[in-house]
Amino acid sequence: MNQKPSIPKGTRDFGPVPMMRRNYLFNTIRSVFQLYGYLPIETPAMETLDTLMGKYGEEGDKLVFNILNSGDFASGINTELLQKLIQDPDNSALVSRTMTSQVSEKALRYDLTVPFARFVVQHRDEISFPFKRYQIQPVWRADRPQKGRYREFYQCDVDVIGSDSLLNEAELIKIIDDVFSKLGLNIVIKINNRKILAGLAEASGLGDNLTDFTVALDKLDKIGIEHVSKEWISKGISGESIIKLTPIIGHMGSNTDKISGLKDFLKSSTAGMKGLEEVETLLTIINRFNLNSSVEIDLTLARGLNYYTGAIIEVKSLDIHIGSICGGGRYDDLTGIFGMPGVSGVGVSFGADRIYDVMEQINGFPALAQSGTQVLFLNFGFDEATVCQPLAGQIRAAGIRCELYPDPLKIKKQLQYADQNHIPIVVMIGETERNAGKAAVKIMSSGEQINVAFPDLTSEIRKII
RNA sequence: GUGGGAGUAGUUCAGUUGGUUAGAACGUUGGAUUGUGGUUCCAAAGGUCGGGGGUUCGAAUCCCCUCUUCCACCCCA
Numbered sequence: 001m002n003q004k005p006s007i008p009k010g011t012r013d014f015g016p017v018p019m020m021r022r023n024y025l026f027n028t029i030r031s032v033f034q035l036y037g038y039l040p041i042e043t044p045a046m047e048t049l050d051t052l053m054g055k056y057g058e059e060g061d062k063l064v065f066n067i068l069n070s071g072d073f074a075s076g077i078n079t080e081l082l083q084k085l086i087q088d089p090d091n092s093a094l095v096s097r098t099m100t101s102q103v104s105e106k107a108l109r110y111d112l113t114v115p116f117a118r119f120v121v122q123h124r125d126e127i128s129f130p131f132k133r134y135q136i137q138p139v140w141r142a143d144r145p146q147k148g149r150y151r152e153f154y155q156c157d158v159d160v161i162g163s164d165s166l167l168n169e170a171e172l173i174k175i176i177d178d179v180f181s182k183l184g185l186n187i188v189i190k191i192n193n194r195k196i197l198a199g200l201a202e203a204s205g206l207g208d209n210l211t212d213f214t215v216a217l218d219k220l221d222k223i224g225i226e227h228v229s230k231e232w233i234s235k236g237i238s239g240e241s242i243i244k245l246t247p248i249i250g251h252m253g254s255n256t257d258k259i260s261g262l263k264d265f266l267k268s269s270t271a272g273m274k275g276l277e278e279v280e281t282l283l284t285i286i287n288r289f290n291l292n293s294s295v296e297i298d299l300t301l302a303r304g305l306n307y308y309t310g311a312i313i314e315v316k317s318l319d320i321h322i323g324s325i326c327g328g329g330r331y332d333d334l335t336g337i338f339g340m341p342g343v344s345g346v347g348v349s350f351g352a353d354r355i356y357d358v359m360e361q362i363n364g365f366p367a368l369a370q371s372g373t374q375v376l377f378l379n380f381g382f383d384e385a386t387v388c389q390p391l392a393g394q395i396r397a398a399g400i401r402c403e404l405y406p407d408p409l410k411i412k413k414q415l416q417y418a419d420q421n422h423i424p425i426v427v428m429i430g431e432t433e434r435n436a437g438k439a440a441v442k443i444m445s446s447g448e449q450i451n452v453a454f455p456d457l458t459s460e461i462r463k464i465i
Numbered sequence: 466g467u468g469g470g471a472g473u474a475g476u477u478c479a480g481u482u483g484g485u486u487a488g489a490a491c492g493u494u495g496g497a498u499u500g501u502g503g504u505u506c507c508a509a510a511g512g513u514c515g516g517g518g519g520u521u522c523g524a525a526u527c528c529c530c531u532c533u534u535c536c537a538c539c540c541c542a
Contacts, residue, residue: 006533009533009534057540059466059539059540059541060540060541062466063540063541111542139542141541141542143540143541144466144539145534145535146535146536146537147535147536148542149540149541149542150542153542154542155542156542322542323541323542324541324542325542326542327541327542349542350542351541351542352542353542354542355542378500378501380500410500410501411500411501411502412500412501412502413502414501414502415501415502415503416502416503417502418502419502419503420502420503426501426502428500428501430500431500432500440500440501442501442502444502444503447501447502447503449501
């Protein structure tokens with residue numbers, strides 16, 4: 001007892017109440033996915049290192065949890081090679097990488113999209129395209145935990161792969177709107193397009209600085225235009241370009257205003273115009289949906305851009321400031337890295353844990369009393385309990401949640417148990433009741449108590465509930 | 466990976482310029498005439514003060530290291 005047990009950092013236990021709420025969340029999300037015809041899949045918690053590495057950029061690779069090989073994992077180490085490398089202290093990163101590959105061949109999944117791509121390639125024969133799937137599973141990241149950031153968390157992914165149609169993007173936005181409407185959260189759906197970003201870079205003469213350009217741009221709402229400009233300049237982007245860009249990026253008007261501004265700015269860029277056209281079409285489709293949430297074009301939305309090629313989607317809570325609670329986009333060639341080129345997909349991922357945190361903070365969860373026991377039989381001893389069992393069986397057969405207290409403790413203890421577990425009805429059958437053939441039914445909220453003949457017990461309880 | 470705050474009973478926290486057996490509240494357990502909960506009253510249990518090292522006659526308190534956690538950055542759900 002002098003040593004307290006604990007769980008790894010960034011992980012959490014979920015007691016009954018959080019669990020019921022999480023189930024409510026997952027069920028809501030799942031029911032919407034199913035309503036649009038998406039099919040469930042699951043993939044293993046671990047993937048081979050080959051599948052995962054190199055898919056998330058340099059930063060992402062570092063955040064993958066590696067799994068040590070079983071058994072005598074040290075036998076695979078090439079000591080000669082390592083000794084050679086280790087002599088140079090600058091090599092420490094390389095040494096770690098080399099060593100990892102020698103003692104580990106699998107890792108915990110980092111997201112659901114890459115395993116999905118692997119799944120599609122591996123099962124291409126069984127899949128008919130377009131393939132619409134959803135997947136609700138935990139993922140793991142060796143990130144430093146903080147508010148709204150965990151090392152083990154759930155993602156709820158919906159993707160459609162094998163279709164270029166913008167109707168898919170529109171459908172996903174409708175799904176987002178449905179889910180958050182059902183949950184009662186106020187959100188804004190931000191959209192952008194990778195091609196527009198490329199166009200902005202091109203039209204302002206940035207050349208191939210796209211990555212540096214977007215990484216800084218993504219921080220605009222956080223650090224402001226001055227700091228973004230500074231970062232751009234430090235990356236070698238010319239002041240001239242920045243002056244051209246500032247009014248476009250800082251444009252705060254409506255979507256149509258933004259589009260007309262962009263139309264003029266991007267006219268020299270084919271990619272940019274293509275992206276703009278996509279956004280326009282998407283907005284046209286969405287306008288027919290009558291969404292509850294607002295959809296706004298946000299040019300600062302870049303989202304890592306590891307594999308996104310078209311639409312970029314992100315959802316922010318208007319209730320709580322917590323980073324994005326849902327995000328995704330189109331990736332034209334994700335399966336290409338697994339040897340199946342030319343298949344385009346688009347998908348979004350709901351961050352269940354962050355959504356939970358938001359719901360929690362705004363008291364957005366409905367009362368979930370419908371999960372606990374409704375009727376408790378007190379235990380007056382073995383013989384009396386034997387009488388209770390068939391009666392409890394009848395009550396359950398009527399669909400009422402019912403339990404018998406397992407130990408013949410003092411009645412006070414058993415009532416305390418009922419009280420603490422918010423059980424509304426208690427049935428007492430002691431020696432007296434057993435002889436009389438009548439049960440004492442106590443309604444906990446009022447303390448009122450009535451006697452009911454055994455055959456009428458189920459119907460009486462049904463009346464009370 | 467970088468920077469800052471915090472670690473004292475199950476939980477939330479007190480703990481005076483270093484000074485005797487480290488406190489409270491809530492919770493837990495037991496009791497207040499035998500088969501009746503929530504309120505009340507009484508009592509008890511529970512801490513090598515995150516861990517290790519150092520300074521000191523003496524450390525929860527001062528210094529160093531480490532772990533954990535929270536916050537910010539990087540990045541992200």
